[in-house]
Amino acid sequence: MSTNLNLAPVPEVLTHRTSARRPDESDVIRRRAAAGELTRVARGLYAESAGWAALRSSEQHLVRVRSFADRIQDGDLVSHVSAAVVFGVPLLTPPPTRVHVTSTGADRRTTNATFVVHADLDPEWNRPVVTTSDGLLLCGLERLATDLALTLPFADAVVALDALLCRAVERELVRAAVARRGQKGRRRALRVVEFADAASGSPGESYARARFDQFGTPAPVLQHRFRSAGEPDIVVDFWFPESGVVVEFDGSVKYQRSEYLHGRTPQEALVDEKLREDRLRAFPEVRRMLRLTWSDLLNEWVLRAKLRQAGVRMSR
Structure with a gap:
């Protein structure tokens, strides 16, 4: 099982959060946002506009994940594209504004303004859980590869899985995990797992290879x-x-x-x-x-x- 758990550096951008407990401070934040000094990046979360605009889309998503760590329910794991961003795994399509988590040990699916909560479809695949220095719980890299293969379009999944294989993710473990899931998306996911190649030198090369296959x-x-x-x-x-x-x-x-x-x-x-x-x-x-x-x-x-x-x- 892969132990190459290098994490993406947290961007240096100043953020502000509104709160019903601090109405005066929250009013100041909203006035600064109305003046263009702050940018609303999620519900109740604002960032300094100049710093936010300078970030890549993956860095912006990482700020969202880190900013809402205290709102993630106990036991839930940051997963899917959100975990990919935290681990520094390249994504072909910019990540969404909502943070993706998996509710371990439960069949709970929820989507709100801040989170997309995925049901735990493979409880035996929850370990090992990766814990960051600031207490963020992440799915492991093999689980991440499985989730991305099952949920991303083919070319997007190839870009991510090529990079994950370079980080010593074991293809056999991912193949077995995909096979344990339901029928939805399984055939395409298994094809991604077989097609992925650790020899790819960059996300651009991975995408090119997917395009060659398409043609x-x-x-x-x-x-x-x-x-x-x-x-x-x-x-x-x-x-x-x-x-x-x-x-x-x-x-x-x-x-x-x-x-x-x-x-x-x-x-x-x-x-x-x-x-x-x-x-x-x-x-x-x-x-x-x-x-x-x-x-x-x-x-x-x-x-x-x-x-x-x-x-x-x-x-x-």
């Missing part, structure tokens, strides 16, 4: 190594040996974040990438190279056209 391409080789004597190996995101096509996903972070730059300037990184591409094109088995961005992945017709032009076969 019926041959299954690409992930992280394929091209080797030549006296030169460092070149590892590519996707290799389609049948058509001789290398596909690389170019997220903008590759030329912006320090962990990708390795001490280089963005300009130096671009030059290195050009030299790497020249070396790749020199391999006789490489006929074409295709670079994809998030914009390409999100536009079905553009993506199909680029794959077709590169010579990648599609059956759907």
Whole structure:
């Protein structure tokens, strides 16, 4: 069972809560919200507008989860997409405004302005429970993978499960847990579990692979190594040996974040990438190279056209 429980850092944004016990203070909060200084982020919860606007959607959801920890009923576990956000698991679709929890040991389903409460459909899968330093109770990573496979659309679930497999989640445990659930969503969930691959290098690569599957391409080789004597190996995101096509996903972070730059300037990184591409094109088995961005992945017709032009076969 996975023990890779690194949690996402809590964003630094100042929040304020209204309360019937503090009417004067609550009136001040509402006036500041009316003036645009504060943003209402949930019922009774406001954040400093400038700080809130600077947060990514996952960070905003994390603030909601942490802010309402004291409203979660005893024994309930933060679960589903909310647990994914706390664990720092990537999500393709921005998380909702409501916090998702599972009511352990009970068949209780509730939706209100703050929470979506899921019934406990697999009581034997409640352990181990993860407790954060500030007392937040979370489902474990295998339980999280199971819930996401059963509730998210295929591509969204692939993005999340690829990342979870990278964190040592055991595929067999998730497969068995999915099989124990009811019929609803089980076939699609089992397909997600089989399709997920820890070799995926990023959420963008995971989504690209789901799109390739949607179009019926041959299954690409992930992280394929091209080797030549006296030169460092070149590892590519996707290799389609049948058509001789290398596909690389170019997220903008590759030329912006320090962990990708390795001490280089963005300009130096671009030059290195050009030299790497020249070396790749020199391999006789490489006929074409295709670079994809998030914009390409999100536009079905553009993506199909680029794959077709590169010579990648599609059956759907």
